[in-house]
Amino acid sequence: DVKVTQSSRYLVKRTGEKVFLECVQDMDHENMFWYRQDPGLGLRLIYFSYDVKMKEKGDIPEGYSVSREKKERFSLILESASTNQTSMYLCASTLLGANTEAFFGQGTRLTVV
């Protein structure tokens, strides 16, 4: 029973392309998050959203934007992909409140060539 689905497991894009990473959750969660994970750097928060059309920057938002037009879908956008954005991207969702667990997608391995 998959709860958080990321649109692609592997993706290869060219430098300068506009890239969309999609994340969909089926649990009616308010909060959604995008991370990137690189060896030795752990999980770093890019952006999060706590409601439709609402977003807040995480620790490393530069070079990224996000869109949340529907509650179940949170998109990460690379306006002009660069090689230093080659990484594993992970999406997560939670209900509001700290007494709830987060669910993660399987990740998208993005390679920018």
Add this chain to the structure above:
Amino acid sequence: DAKTTQPNSMESNEEEPVHLPCNHSTISGTDYIHWYRQLPSQGPEYVIHGLTSNVNNRMASLAIAEDRKSSTLILHRATLRDAAVYYCILRDGAGSARQLTFGSGTQLTVLP
């Protein structure tokens, strides 16, 4: 935000208990302590969480110090499938807990 400190790596023998420590000396009274783990090539998965009292579930136990400045995740009988990176994080219960911030975690190696 309150931070957590974990050892970079730990080893355990298969079928033995594992105690994974986490220090959070600046924890606030409303912070929940959460543990997640990440198996190779997968996204993180929830393990357990608690506020003040010790907690048990089918995966693990969470022991929280009386002053709440540290906690320990206990795997009662490690298996090879428990080899993963374990993350201890805090989530602020005073607000909407919008942030979900991870540190570098502990790499657990389980030896056969």
